[in-house]
Every structure is written in C-alpha cells, then in structure tokens.
Amino acid sequence: MFVLVNLKAYDCDPVAIAEAAAEVADASGERIAVAPQAARLSAVADAGVETWAQHVSPVEHGSHTGSTLAEAAADAGAVGTLLNHSERRITLANADDGLGAADRAGLDTVLCANNPAQAAAAAALGPDAVAVEPPELIGGDESVASADPAVVEESVEAVADVDDSVEVFCGAGVSTGADVAAAADLGATGVLLASGVAKADEPESVLRDLVSEI
Template identity: 65%
Template sequence: MFVLVNLKTYPCDSVAVAQAAAEVDETTDARIAVAPQAAHLEAVAETGVETWAQHVDPIEYGSNTGHTLAESVADAGAAGTLINHSEHRLTLDAIDGSVRAAERAGLETVVCANNPAQIGAAAALGPDAVAVEPPELIGSGTPVSQADPDIVSDAVEAAAAVDSDVTVLCGAGISTGDDVVAAGELGSKGVLLASGVAKADDPAAALADLVEPL
C-alpha cells in the first residue's frame, strides 16, 4: 500500500514530517512518500524519505519564468510528482504535457481526478497511477471510502477498463488506519492524504496509526 502525504502549503516543518515518515517507513511494508512545497524538495529528500513534487508544468528547458520544470524537480531529489490536484487544476492537454514532462525526467506520476469518469480520461494519458479525490471531501475528515465507497470501486473499474497498468489511489478525508484498510478493500493500491499528517501534533504517531493495520 502506497501512502503519499501531501504537505500542501501548510505551516508545518516539512523536514520534521519527512524525518517522521522515514522512521515509520522502516517499520512497515507500506511505501511512504512525502510531497513538500517545491522550495523544500531538496531538504526533504535529504532525510532519505521518498520525496514527491506537488506539481510539474508541461514545459521544457527555456523561457518559462515562474513554472516548475520536471528536470529541476528530479535534480532536487524527487522520485515522482502529483499532477492536476484539485487545488491546481489543469486542462486535459496540460495534464498530458505534464505527464510527458515527468516521464522525460524519470519521475513517477499520479494524476488526480474528481470522479470515475475523469479517472478514465486521466488513465488514458498513461500515468503510473491516478487518485480519485472528490473535492468536497478534501480536508473534511470524512473519507470517500465511507462517504461514497462506490466512487472508489467505480474509479478502479474505470481505470482498469482503459489501462490495467494504471493503479488507483484513494484520496480525500483519509486520516486513520481503518480508512486505509477500507480503501484497499475497495481496490485502491494506496492513499493520498494531507492534513491527517501535516497538521498532526505528532506526525510519526499519525503515520504509525495509518500503517499499523497493514
């Protein structure tokens, strides 16, 4: 099970969260990764935890002020990147461009989408994985696997119908080990979460709780 922690722009200590994640990762068969802000990528990668970018742009080297270049993300130590998070929506063409840019730089990709129909469209672009995240549940504390489990199972079916090599992650409202188990029972191969760890008083304890049932 893949546990990807998105730190967004929360006022947390990204290095401390990364160190906690690295420690917990050594105690479990689950795969744990952290996605900090771009400015913190290198510092987080230096902790030894698997590090992901929150976004890369569909660009190449050149005149692209203010954009995020996939090669720079990889050079900073990232192993993968989120694309099209609900807080950073892209057009379908731009999603495709970002996936291609990530592939060019050797980055693994997770494309986020709101619902099973969008999951199918995202899977057709050939990312490594897709993540279903109904926006209304993000940060709610109510996991999608509990609020509407059919969204997860339908997303798994939608991705498989397009490309069986694209795995599905479950996001939105994940905060406990039971949430992770429920996501797995619905066919998800991992979870994408943020506030449950990034806002926790003790990130290591929060992560340990997430992976303990696995």
C-alpha cells in the same frame, strides 16, 4: 498500499514530517512518500524519505519564468509528481504535456481526478496511477472510503476498463489505518492524504497508525 502525504501549503515542518515518515517507513517496511512545497524538495529528500513534487509544469528547458521544471524537481530529489490536483487543476493538454515532462525527467506520476469519468480519462493519458478525490471531502473528517465508497470502486473499474496497468489511489479525509484498510478493500493500491498528517500535533503517531492495518 502506498501512502503519499501531500503537505500542500500547510504551516508545518516538512523536514520533521519527512524524518518521521522515513522512520515509520523503515520500521514498518511500507512505502510512504512526502510531497512538500517545491522549494523544500531537497530538504525533504535529504531526510531520507521518498520525495514527490506537488506539481511540475508542462514545459522543457527554456523561457518559462515561474515554472517548476520536472528536471529541476528530479535534481532536487523528487522521484515522482502529482499532476492535476484538485487545488492545482490543469487543462487536458497540459496534463498530457506534464506527463511527458515527468517521463522525460524519470518521475513517477499520479494524475488526480474528481470522479470515475475523470479517472477513466486520466488513465487514458497513461500515468502510473490515478488518484480519485471528491473535492467536497478534501480536508474533511470522514474518509472517502466510508463517505463515498462507490466513487472509489467505480473509479477502480473505470480505470481497469481503460488500462489495467494504471493503479488507482484514493484520497480525501484519510487519516487512520482503518481508512487505509478500507481503501484497500475497495480496490485502491494507495492513498493520497494531507491534513491528517500536516495538521497533526504528532505526525509520527498518525503515520504509524496509517500503516498499522496494511
């Protein structure tokens, strides 16, 4: 199971979390990545953890003020990017172009979706993975795997029907090793989480717990 920690814009120390994640990944042998604010990509990558962007713009080099160029994210140390996160929705055309930009820069991609129908549509665009996250469960205390297991199982089936090479992750409320194990039981191959780590008093213990039942 891939554990992808999105720090969003939380008031946390991205480098301390990156160092903790690198240590837990090394000790456990599990794959953990951290997605900080774009301005902190280099600092997080320098901490030695797999680093992801939260978003890249669907543009090439040129006159695109305020954009996050995929090549710039890659140069800063990112190896992958989220696209179409629930808090950073984009149009279908921009999702397609964003995937093209990520591909051009050599970034892995996770395209987010709200539900199984969107997951199928997302899979049709050919990302490396689709992450299904019911928006109403994001930032909550109960994991999607227990609060709405059907949305995960149905997304796994819907994506496999479109393209069985696309992985399915799930997210929203994931914060414990039991949540990760439950997601795996439903067919997910990764989890996308944020508040459970970013808002924790001791992020390293949460990270250790997250990989404890894989």
